[in-house]
Amino acid sequence: MDDDERNAFAAVQALEELGHDLIVARSGEEALRRLLTEQFALILLDLHMPGMDGYETAALIRSRKRTASTPIVFLTAIFRDEAHVFQAYASGAVDVVFKPVDPFILKSKVTVLVDLYLATEAMKRQSAYQQWLLDEHARVKAEKALTERALARTEARQEAILRSLPIVVHSRSIEPPFAPQFVSDAVEKITGFTASRFVDEPGFGTSRIHPDDLEMVVQKVSASAITGHYSVEFRWLCADGQYKVLLDEGVVAPSDDGEAREIFGVILDATDRRSLEEQLAQARKMDAVGQLTGGVAHDFNNLLTVVLGNIDIMARKPEDDERRARRIDAVRQAAERGRDLTKQLLAFSRRQHLSPVSLDVNALIEGFAPLIRQAIGEAVTLDLLLDDATLCAHADPTQLETALLNLAVNARDAMPEGGQLMIATRRDRDHVVIEVRDTGVGMSPEVLDRVFEPFFTTKEVGKGSGLGLSQVYGFVRQSDGEVQLHSTVGQGTTFCLRLPVSDEPDARAEPEAAPATVEGGRERILVVEDDPTVLTLTLDMLSGLGYQVVTATNANEALEVIQSDAPIDLLFSDVVMPGGVSGVSLARTARELRPGLRVLLTSGYVGEGAVLETKEFPLLDKPYETRLLSAKLRTLLDHPVTRSRRPRGSRPRQTSAAAE
Ligand code: ADP
Ligand code: MG
Numbered sequence: 001m002d003d004d005e006r007n008a009f010a011a012v013q014a015l016e017e018l019g020h021d022l023i024v025a026r027s028g029e030e031a032l033r034r035l036l037t038e039q040f041a042l043i044l045l046d047l048h049m050p051g052m053d054g055y056e057t058a059a060l061i062r063s064r065k066r067t068a069s070t071p072i073v074f075l076t077a078i079f080r081d082e083a084h085v086f087q088a089y090a091s092g093a094v095d096v097v098f099k100p101v102d103p104f105i106l107k108s109k110v111t112v113l114v115d116l117y118l119a120t121e122a123m124k125r126q127s128a129y130q131q132w133l134l135d136e137h138a139r140v141k142a143e144k145a146l147t148e149r150a151l152a153r154t155e156a157r158q159e160a161i162l163r164s165l166p167i168v169v170h171s172r173s174i175e176p177p178f179a180p181q182f183v184s185d186a187v188e189k190i191t192g193f194t195a196s197r198f199v200d201e202p203g204f205g206t207s208r209i210h211p212d213d214l215e216m217v218v219q220k221v222s223a224s225a226i227t228g229h230y231s232v233e234f235r236w237l238c239a240d241g242q243y244k245v246l247l248d249e250g251v252v253a254p255s256d257d258g259e260a261r262e263i264f265g266v267i268l269d270a271t272d273r274r275s276l277e278e279q280l281a282q283a284r285k286m287d288a289v290g291q292l293t294g295g296v297a298h299d300f301n302n303l304l305t306v307v308l309g310n311i312d313i314m315a316r317k318p319e320d321d322e323r324r325a326r327r328i329d330a331v332r333q334a335a336e337r338g339r340d341l342t343k344q345l346l347a348f349s350r351r352q353h354l355s356p357v358s359l360d361v362n363a364l365i366e367g368f369a370p371l372i373r374q375a376i377g378e379a380v381t382l383d384l385l386l387d388d389a390t391l392c393a394h395a396d397p398t399q400l401e402t403a404l405l406n407l408a409v410n411a412r413d414a415m416p417e418g419g420q421l422m423i424a425t426r427r428d429r430d431h432v433v434i435e436v437r438d439t440g441v442g443m444s445p446e447v448l449d450r451v452f453e454p455f456f457t458t459k460e461v462g463k464g465s466g467l468g469l470s471q472v473y474g475f476v477r478q479s480d481g482e483v484q485l486h487s488t489v490g491q492g493t494t495f496c497l498r499l500p501v502s503d504e505p506d507a508r509a510e511p512e513a514a515p516a517t518v519e520g521g522r523e524r525i526l527v528v529e530d531d532p533t534v535l536t537l538t539l540d541m542l543s544g545l546g547y548q549v550v551t552a553t554n555a556n557e558a559l560e561v562i563q564s565d566a567p568i569d570l571l572f573s574d575v576v577m578p579g580g581v582s583g584v585s586l587a588r589t590a591r592e593l594r595p596g597l598r599v600l601l602t603s604g605y606v607g608e609g610a611v612l613e614t615k616e617f618p619l620l621d622k623p624y625e626t627r628l629l630s631a632k633l634r635t636l637l638d639h640p641v642t643r644s645r646r647p648r649g650s651r652p653r654q655t656s657a658a659a660e
Contacts, residue, residue: 001025001057002046002075007099011044011075014103015110028052032060035067041117042110047076047088055091062092069120071113075099162186168267170198174225174252176218177206181262190246190269192239210235210243221250224263228252233270245274292345295455295466299341306334339623341467342604347399347478348454348470351605353621354396354478358502361393361400361425361432362386368401372408372421379418380411380438387425393432394502399475406468407436407495413459414440414493431481431498442489451485472497518630520545523637524566527551528558528573528586534622538572541626547633555581562590568597570637575603575619587617598636 001024002008008024015022020041025031028049035043043061047054054074061067074088077099088096095109162169168187172180179202183195198205209217213234224230229251235243250265310327313319319327346352365386373382393400404423411421419439426433443451450456452473457466472495476483480500487493525547529535535551542549550566552558554577562568571590575583587599604622620632 001028001031001044001049003027003049004046007046007075007101010103011101011106014101014106018107018111018114020110020114028054028057028060031057035061035064035070040067040070042113043070043072044110045072045074045093047074047084048078055087058088058091058093071095071117073097073109073113075101166190166269170250170263170265170267171253172205172263172265173202174222174261174263176222177203178221178263179203180205187267190238190244190267191236208237210237217248221248221263224250224252225261233274244269245271291456292454296341296345299465300338303334303337303341307331335623341465344465344467344471345454346474346605348467348474352399352474352478353603353605353619354399354475356394356396356479358392358394358505359397359400360505361391361434361499363505364397364400365404365423365425365434368404371401372404372423375405375408376412376421380415381420382408383420383422385422385424387427389427390505391425391427391432392502392505393499395479395481395499396475399471399479400499403472403475403497404434404436406472410468411436411438411440411493413464414438414442419492427501428498430501432501434497434499435494436497437492437494439492442491442493443487444489448485448487452483518545518627519634520547520630521634521637522546522548523569524548524550525570525572525633526558526561526568528553528555528571528577528583530554530574530577534574538629541629545626545630545633554579555583555586558586559589562593562597568594570598570600570633572600572602572633575601576605584616596641598641600632600636 002011003026005026008026012022012024023034023038023040025034028051031043031045045054045058049057054076058072058074061070061072071094072092073095074093075097076084076088080098085096094113097106097109162184163186166186166189167184168190169182169184170180170187171182172178180198183198185195187193187195187198193204206214206218217232217234220230220232229249231247231249233245233247236246238244247268247270248265249268250263252261253264254261310331314324314327343352365384369382369384376382408421415421415438422435422437424435424437426435447458451469453466454470455466457464473483476497476499482498484496484498485494525542527535527538527542527549529538529551530553532553535553539549539551550561550568552561555573556579558571558573562571571587573583573586577583583601583603587601590597591599599617600620601617602620602622602624618632618636620629
């Protein structure tokens with residue numbers, strides 16, 4: 001800084017070759033302005049200047065923080081005395097150079113001072129960097145400590161969860177015997193064996209699976225290699241010698257190299273849940289049984305009251321013929337109601353005697369429609385939407401009609417103000433679907449849940465028996481079909497009966513009207529029946545018809561007769577008898593001994609195993625009346641025995657008696 005241009009020029013010339021940036025200011029004010037914005041290594045300051053002199057400028061430079069340590073060298077031509085030089089140093093100069101300046105001296109002084117400045121700067125940077133390093137180190141250390149603490153907390157929590165939950169976490173091989181790599185400690189609480197036992201002995205886990213479950217477990221877990229997951233429940237032999245039900249679920253985890261995959265899984269003790277489920281199912285069953293017996297008792301007591309009451313009166317005092325006839329009629333009606341009731345119960349328990357034939361569903365519905373129209377009344381319209389193709393199902397026609405009638409009656413009850421009942425048919429893969437839809441009140445979910453239960457009804461006493469849908473359900477299930485049901489409150493209900501498809505419709509024997517006249521005969525009949533009252537009654541019926549009757553109360557007695565040379569034309573036997581030999585096997589033995597022997601079986605209900613067997617021989621359902629029995633006997637006695645099975649559908653259809 002110099003106000004004299006020539007002096008400044010001389011200094012610039014002297015310093016140029018050093019290669020530094022040289023800035024010239026022409027006054028103290030200008031110098032201070034530049035010092036505000038730029039950084040300088042050295043200030044050469046003329047002491048004698050107009051306005052602000054060198055001392056004042058130096059004092060200001062020193063007083064500012066930014067420039068406090070920037071070295072100042074005074075240049076002076078005038079003040080060479082000691083007092084001035086001293087003042088110059090006092091105001092912050094590091095050196096005083098006298099003018100005219102010797103370029104060489106100026107150059108070396110500037111070089112030294114600039115080097116000093118650069119060294120100082122470098123040192124400052126170095127120490128700042130070191131400080132930064134120190135700070136950074138401290139910060140990282142603090143962060144690390146924090147993360148470590150968080151990690152430790154997480155680990156502790158995970159461990160606590162694993163330890164306290166009744167869940168075993170495991171990882172293991174995907175190949176049998178699925179050797180475990182890791183098993184959490186909870187395994188000890190569940191099984192009584194330590195986790196290390198499982199890891200040390202690769203086959204230990206599978207070795208204690210119940211033998212009946214092992215194959216299924218191996219198969220399901222192995223399948224996870226393809227499906228990616230598995231869920232399996234099995235019995236496992238614990239240390240205390242008891243089996244527990246374990247639920248094991250897992251996923252296949254792809255490993256990093258994509259090769260050796262392993263299973264990650266959890267095992268739960270499902271023993272309690274399983275036994276609760278079993279208890280619940282048992283309780284439900286007992287509930288249903290209770291409801292069933294209650295319902296049966298109620299209905300039977302009513303009809304027995306009628307039977308016993310009338311018989312009592314008849315036994316007490318003689319009445320005229322007309323009254324007697326009325327009473328007998330009442331007793332018969334009550335007994336018939338009892339018969340229908342047992343039929344429905346058998347239908348529900350799927351123990352009824354079905355005579356399935358291959359039937360044309362559309363033809364059956366069309367033929368039955370007039371009866372349905374009559375049942376639903378005038379307020380409800382019936383629409384049939386029958387498939388154009390002939391649909392054949394394998395089912396018992398009488399039972400199917402009964403089911404349709406039960407559904408139609410329910411639909412009518414659901415549409416007290418009238419509405420629409422639609423019956424549609426279609427084929428769906430292996431099933432013929434019969435859809436029965438109404439536009440009635442619909443059902444709440446609670447009702448929907450229970451409609452198929454026997455005796456479940458929402459109707460008032462006397463209006464509903466609660467057996468209609470039980471019959472539908474039992475019949476369809478026993479026919480290897482399914483019932484589906486959709487209902488929306490206020491909109492209506494749809495039932496779908498799905499029955500197995502069959503091929504050609506059988507030539508369906510026209511419903512044989514119950515014979516008007518009762519035809520007897522003189523042939524010899526062997527009657528086998530274990531119930532003495534039924535035996536006596538049958539004996540009376542047959543003798544009354546003119547037949548010659550031999551009786552036996554069990555299969556062995558009957559065999560003795562058959563083995564003798566007593567002449568017999570027909571064996572009429574009960575199916576279910578005490579003593580282990582059923583009517584069916586009796587009939588088979590009898591046929592072997594006497595190939596031409598006619599056989600007629602009778603049964604109140606057919607046990608599940610016997611349902612198929614009875615197709616070998618004609619069957620007459622109990623309870624039977626004289627008219628049906630006599631017709632059946634004549635049909636058999638008037639035709640020779642064929643060794644083939646009874647042709648399907650040859651049984652005369654009964655009138656639909658089981659409808660509500
Ligand atoms: P019931 O008709 O004698 O009551 P069901 O077994 O036929 O016995 O029906 C049981 C119950 O199911 C009925 O009481 C009724 O609440 C309900 N239900 C059956 N069919 C229908 C229907 N189409 N619409 C609404 N509710 C129905
Ligand atoms: Mg009903």
